[in-house]
Amino acid sequence: MSRRRTLARTVFAGLVLFAVALVGSGLLSWVVGDGADVTAAGAETVAPANGTTVITTSMQGNNRIVAYAPDGSVLYFNDSHGVYDDVDPSPRGAYTVTYIGTEKLNRAECHSSEPCTRQFIERVNLTTGEAERLYSRVVAKAQNHWHDADRIGPHRWLVADIAHDRVFVVNTSTGIETWSWHAQNGYDVRSGGIFPNDWTHLNDVERLPDGRVMVSLRNQDTVAFVDPETGVRRGWSLGSDGNHSRLYEQHNPDYIPPERGGPSVVVADSENNRIVEYQRVNRTDTGGPGGPTNASAGTWTRTWQWRDTELRWPRDADRLPNGHTLITDTNGGRVIEVDEAGRVVWRVDIEGPYEAERLGTGDESAGGPSAVRAGIESRSVAEPVAESDRPVWEAAADEAVAAWSSVLPSIVVNPLLYVLPPWIGIVELGGLLSLPPVALAWGLAELYWSPYGVRLSRSDGVR
Ligand SMILES: [Ca+2]
Numbered sequence: 507m508s509r510r511r512t513l514a515r516t517v518f519a520g521l522v523l524f525a526v527a528l529v530g531s532g533l534l535s536w537v538v539g540d541g542a543d544v545t546a547a548g549a550e551t552v553a554p555a556n557g558t559t560v561i562t563t564s565m566q567g568n569n570r571i572v573a574y575a576p577d578g579s580v581l582y583f584n585d586s587h588g589v590y591d592d593v594d595p596s597p598r599g600a601y602t603v604t605y606i607g608t609e610k611l612n613r614a615e616c617h618s619s620e621p622c623t624r625q626f627i628e629r630v631n632l633t634t635g636e637a638e639r640l641y642s643r644v645v646a647k648a649q650n651h652w653h654d655a656d657r658i659g660p661h662r663w664l665v666a667d668i669a670h671d672r673v674f675v676v677n678t679s680t681g682i683e684t685w686s687w688h689a690q691n692g693y694d695v696r697s698g699g700i701f702p703n704d705w706t707h708l709n710d711v712e713r714l715p716d717g718r719v720m721v722s723l724r725n726q727d728t729v730a731f732v733d734p735e736t737g738v739r740r741g742w743s744l745g746s747d748g749n750h751s752r753l754y755e756q757h758n759p760d761y762i763p764p765e766r767g768g769p770s771v772v773v774a775d776s777e778n779n780r781i782v783e784y785q786r787v788n789r790t791d792t793g794g795p796g797g798p799t800n801a802s803a804g805t806w807t808r809t810w811q812w813r814d815t816e817l818r819w820p821r822d823a824d825r826l827p828n829g830h831t832l833i834t835d836t837n838g839g840r841v842i843e844v845d846e847a848g849r850v851v852w853r854v855d856i857e858g859p860y861e862a863e864r865l866g867t868g869d870e871s872a873g874g875p876s877a878v879r880a881g882i883e884s885r886s887v888a889e890p891v892a893e894s895d896r897p898v899w900e901a902a903a904d905e906a907v908a909a910w911s912s913v914l915p916s917i918v919v920n921p922l923l924y925v926l927p928p929w930i931g932i933v934e935l936g937g938l939l940s941l942p943p944v945a946l947a948w949g950l951a952e953l954y955w956s957p958y959g960v961r962l963s964r965s966d967g968v969r
């Protein structure tokens with residue numbers, strides 16, 4: 507056997523072992539670290555958080571609401587509903603929250619030819635566990651379930667009706683809708699996703715202090731600003747369908763008004779695996795109802811970005827009053843708090859988080875300053891924070907993961923990570939995906955070396 511062949515076999519075996527080690531170590535650390543048991547996991551803290559953090563998770567077959575005390579211990583846990591989406595603080599009390607939930611119903615339960623879901627707004631006191639259902643609707647299972655609703659006054663809720671591509675205001679004491687806007691009043695059905703089942707994927711809504719309604723049309727890569735009387739303010743749209751350098755299937759945009767250094771929007775730019783903030787510049791348009799609708803009144807400029815190697819398909823970011831940002835990293839399996847210098851100062855590992863709220867800091871980014879106002883620094887993988895403090899091997903591993911993860915588009919990797927078992931992260935996925943090509947190359951090489959191998963005539967030459 508030639509020395510070259512032995513060397514090649516050693517390299518192949520080394521690659522296979524390395525890939526198996528990547529996958530195996532992920533599984534092992536999940537099992538040893540009690541990853542499957544959320545009540546056993548606590549937060550890793552550099553310093554205790556400045557309040558309780560409430561997190562909802564949404565994964566295949568695994569949906570929960572969990573509240574963590576400042577020291578990371580679990581205060582409240584519930585997984586009795588089918589799906590949990592947006593959670594918000596409630597004016598009812600410091601430890602009371604409201605959330606959007608979904609229950610799966612069979613054909614008999616919804617008296618239908620197909621399964622259905624019941625979507626609802628529920629309020630829960632985290633201290634007593636007492637829950638109250640405020641409003642609910644049944645929709646066909648083929649339609650997506652609600653992701654978000656915002657309380658805008660006593661018994662008045664603004665609902666992001668993803669199932670029907672619209673937003674509406676409902677009086678929850680009577681069930682009567684008092685206002686609505688449909689995405690077809692502004693967008694063509696040829697834009698975005700497949701009509702009608704997931705055309706807009708309208709996943710978030712917020713009423714702005716000036717009365718406009720900000721709507722996240724995920725599949726149009728757009729945050730739209732809707733005047734309640736005249737409809738979409740075209741000149742204010744942030745992002746556009748297919749313009750992925752700006753936004754790529756975003757989640758949970760938060761508006762920061764001029765009083766706190768805006769207008770700006772902090773948003774989870776999900777498929778770009780980053781959190782961004784866009785600032786409105788050349789502002790001559792106050793944007794309020796009755797104001798000018800001229801598209802040239804202003805433009806959006808990116809003023810802040812945060813990402814690290816782990817950040818994968820983030821779905822929420824809240825700017826806190828102290829200038830920190832609370833980030834929900836869905837496929838990275840964690841919720842983190844980063845300070846103005848971009849350093850991670852608080853972290854909890856939790857599978858498939860959807861949304862997070864820090865109680866006592868206001869709803870989402872209410873109370874938080876813009877990046878420009880607070881002088882918040884950007885961070886990207888290429889510019890790691892405190893490089894000198896990191897061990898060389900850690901920096902090298904980060905570079906390797908960053909290089910591998912840029913090979914496949916995030917629109918492929920993120921859905922894969924979402925449906926695969928929770929212990930499979932970006933590193934384990936790399937190990938798994940590299941096994942078939944290495945095995946194939948090794949097999950072909952063995953076939954080529956074997957006496958029965960088919961050889962290319964040129965390589966069989968006399969030299
Ligand atoms: Ca929320």
Ligand SMILES: [Ca+2]
Pocket residue numbers: 592654655656710711712
């Ligand atoms: Ca909202």
Ligand SMILES: [Ca+2]
Pocket residue numbers: 758759760822823824870871
């Ligand atoms: Ca947010």
Ligand SMILES: [Ca+2]
Pocket residue numbers: 822823824861862863870
């Ligand atoms: Ca939030």
